[in-house]
Amino acid sequence: MNYKLTIAEKIAKATELNIEDIQKLIEIPPKPEMGDFAFPCFQLAKTFRKAPNLIAQELAEKIDKQGLDRVETVGGYLNFFVDKASFSKNVIEKVLNEKDDYGKSEIGKGKNITIDFSSPNIAKPFHVGHLCSTSIGNSLYKILSSQGFNCIGINHLGDWGTQFGKLIAAYQRWVDEEALEKEPIKELLRIYVKFHDEAEKDPSLEDIARQHFKNLEDGNEFEVKLWQRIKDVSLMEFNRVYDMLNIKFDSFAGESFYNDKMDAVVEELKDKNLLVESKGAQVVNLDEYNMPPCIILKADGATIYATRDLAAAIYRKKTYDFYKNIYVVGMDQSLHFKQVFTTLKLMGYDWADDCVHIGFGLVKFADKKLSTRKGDVIFLEDLLNEGIARAKQAIEEKNPTLENKDEVAKKVGLGAVLFTYLKNNREREIIFNFDDILSFDGETGPYVQYSYARARSIMRRAEEIGFNVAPDYSKLNSQDEFELVKLLASFNDAILLAIEKYEPSVVTRYVIDVAKAFNKFYNLCPILSCEDEGLKAARLKLVEATTYVIKNGLALLGIDVVEKM
RNA sequence: GCGUCCGUAGCUCAGUUGGAUAGAGUAGCUGGCUACGAACCAGUUGGUCGGGGGUUCGAGUCCCUCCGGGCGCACCA
Numbered sequence: 066m067n068y069k070l071t072i073a074e075k076i077a078k079a080t081e082l083n084i085e086d087i088q089k090l091i092e093i094p095p096k097p098e099m100g101d102f103a104f105p106c107f108q109l110a111k112t113f114r115k116a117p118n119l120i121a122q123e124l125a126e127k128i129d130k131q132g133l134d135r136v137e138t139v140g141g142y143l144n145f146f147v148d149k150a151s152f153s154k155n156v157i158e159k160v161l162n163e164k165d166d167y168g169k170s171e172i173g174k175g176k177n178i179t180i181d182f183s184s185p186n187i188a189k190p191f192h193v194g195h196l197c198s199t200s201i202g203n204s205l206y207k208i209l210s211s212q213g214f215n216c217i218g219i220n221h222l223g224d225w226g227t228q229f230g231k232l233i234a235a236y237q238r239w240v241d242e243e244a245l246e247k248e249p250i251k252e253l254l255r256i257y258v259k260f261h262d263e264a265e266k267d268p269s270l271e272d273i274a275r276q277h278f279k280n281l282e283d284g285n286e287f288e289v290k291l292w293q294r295i296k297d298v299s300l301m302e303f304n305r306v307y308d309m310l311n312i313k314f315d316s317f318a319g320e321s322f323y324n325d326k327m328d329a330v331v332e333e334l335k336d337k338n339l340l341v342e343s344k345g346a347q348v349v350n351l352d353e354y355n356m357p358p359c360i361i362l363k364a365d366g367a368t369i370y371a372t373r374d375l376a377a378a379i380y381r382k383k384t385y386d387f388y389k390n391i392y393v394v395g396m397d398q399s400l401h402f403k404q405v406f407t408t409l410k411l412m413g414y415d416w417a418d419d420c421v422h423i424g425f426g427l428v429k430f431a432d433k434k435l436s437t438r439k440g441d442v443i444f445l446e447d448l449l450n451e452g453i454a455r456a457k458q459a460i461e462e463k464n465p466t467l468e469n470k471d472e473v474a475k476k477v478g479l480g481a482v483l484f485t486y487l488k489n490n491r492e493r494e495i496i497f498n499f500d501d502i503l504s505f506d507g508e509t510g511p512y513v514q515y516s517y518a519r520a521r522s523i524m525r526r527a528e529e530i531g532f533n534v535a536p537d538y539s540k541l542n543s544q545d546e547f548e549l550v551k552l553l554a555s556f557n558d559a560i561l562l563a564i565e566k567y568e569p570s571v572v573t574r575y576v577i578d579v580a581k582a583f584n585k586f587y588n589l590c591p592i593l594s595c596e597d598e599g600l601k602a603a604r605l606k607l608v609e610a611t612t613y614v615i616k617n618g619l620a621l622l623g624i625d626v627v628e629k630m
Numbered sequence: 631g632c633g634u635c636c637g638u639a640g641c642u643c644a645g646u647u648g649g650a651u652a653g654a655g656u657a658g659c660u661g662g663c664u665a666c667g668a669a670c671c672a673g674u675u676g677g678u679c680g681g682g683g684g685u686u687c688g689a690g691u692c693c694c695u696c697c698g699g700g701c702g703c704a705c706c707a
């Protein structure tokens with residue numbers, strides 16, 4: 066039962082206004098004592114030529130009060146108080162009926178959405194910055210899927226480009242095969258950094274690197290074999306992190322995949338008279354859109370990432386017939402995507418409007434920059450392991466008798482990291498600091514997981530006792546209980562808002578609110594020791610409903626719950 | 631210089647698309663475990679929402695301008 070809609074219907078009947086317009090105006094008052102829902106009458110003042118407070122008063126009299134406790138007016142606001150008993154009963158029973166499906170819907174049924182996320186560069190460290198795209202993309206995947214959209218997760222691996230020429234040149238000169246077997250990326254990073262150091266002294270190395278890449282493009286056996294080897298060992302490392310975070314992709318079509326699909330794009334651009342020469346390069350002019358040109362072929366005739374992104378977008382449209390084509394890539398590339406999307410539009414593809422770049426802020430250090438070339442990076446795996454280690458330590462301090470400590474530490478440690486990455490507005494940059502990212506107190510992943518564990522602990526006790534009395538929801542009327550019920554009711558609203566804004570943090574904030582409301586309720590309302598059996602049963606149902614909402618909410622963020630911690 | 635994102639409590643951040651007395655966490659101070667789990671809860675201190683103008687019933691939110699910062703602006707991705 067949707068109370069917002071019910072109230073909108075009542076107002077519509079009394080005013081002859083459009084239900085949808087009314088629904089948009091209905092809001093939740095800032096303080097619960099003001100009401101459960103509110104309708105501001107200020108905008109009606111002009112059409113009715115009356116003061117807002119008078120309109121509110123008249124409406125208050127005309128409104129059908131059925132299902133409502135009461136209606137009040139404060140200034141120009143019309144405040145609705147729902148009937149707590151029936152509201153609580155409806156909400157809690159709905160959650161307990163739907164269980165793991167609570168929050169889901171079918172609004173996206175039949176619509177495909179491609180999500181390009183994570184997309185690390187082969188042979189380069191998978192570092193703490195990559196978790197932005199990885200966590201946001203994975204969460205959007207889960208959030209959209211929960212509403213019935215058919216998502217295709219694409220890991221657009223950076224497995225092509227001039228840096229492979231450098232790597233091959235460096236490999237021939239300085240590689241330590243033993244180290245490459247043991248810690249491939251670290252060894253590849255070492256020789257990559259060394260290449261840049263040596264190239265400063267001897268610029269001819271750059272030419273050698275360019276030649277290696279040319280050979281690779283031409284399919285020369287030596288380069289191709291080495292490239293494949295580098296790709297294989299890199300993927301092994303990446304998969305270790307993906308396994309840890311339980312992230313799956315539907316496609317690993319990276320840059321090299323589009324190698325044979327770019328000529329067609331260049332031909333098409335030529336046919337459509339979009340390609341012009343500029344400073345030796347072949348570009349699409351975007352002057353009239355106030356943008357620098359989109360480079361298609363470099364002066365040396367080689368393709369560039371814009372060419373690949375054009376080929377990839379066209380391929381994705383053909384293959385998946387997407388409803389939306391999402392790129393979860395840093396904000397520093399927003400101009401690039403604007404150029405690519407505009408070029409697609411110029412090619413006559415109206416679906417260019419369905420392509421969206423979901424940008425995010427970068428991870429930085431307080432004092433220096435992350436730089437692959439200089440080797441100043443923190444590996445993502447190291448951050449995750451540090452989180453797990455700290456969670457383990459917390460368990461040893463707080464709950465030393467816990468049985469499966471390692472498994473719990475893993476879920477709590479990873480939860481803390483993911484939660485931090487998904488907590489704030491994605492466009493905000495993250496200043497890297499172990500203590501901030503791995504905090505366990507206050508509005509954090511472990512706080513929410515802890516709330517869940519507490520709730521589950523009560524449920525286990527109730528089952529042991531075999532308590533089974535019919536709940537009396539009419540007794541569930543303290544403010545703390547009702548606030549929690551109202552929050553549980555708004556789960557789907559939070560998900561829809563998150564989709565509208567492509568913003569997982571909406572869900573993160575929502576689960577924090579649920580955990581807070583639960584802990585407050587938990588501290589103030591006795592549950593198992595409640596003497597009134599009907600109320601005790603109702604409170605138990607509320608606890609159980611809360612466990613599903615927290616579990617489902619965290620799942621949308623890619624975070625697991627734990628029974629005990 | 632142009633484009634873009636941002637500036638809210640000591641610190642880290644929310645702010646439901648223009649609504650009611652601007653909210654959390656953290657840090658500081660105070661109180662609560664022989665208790666359904668203290669990784670918790672309650673109370674308290676802390677604000678010129680960067681400055682100034684404008685739009686209107688109403689602005690942290692929209693427009694203009696200035697100040698301060700991040701990122702981008704042709705052959706890297």
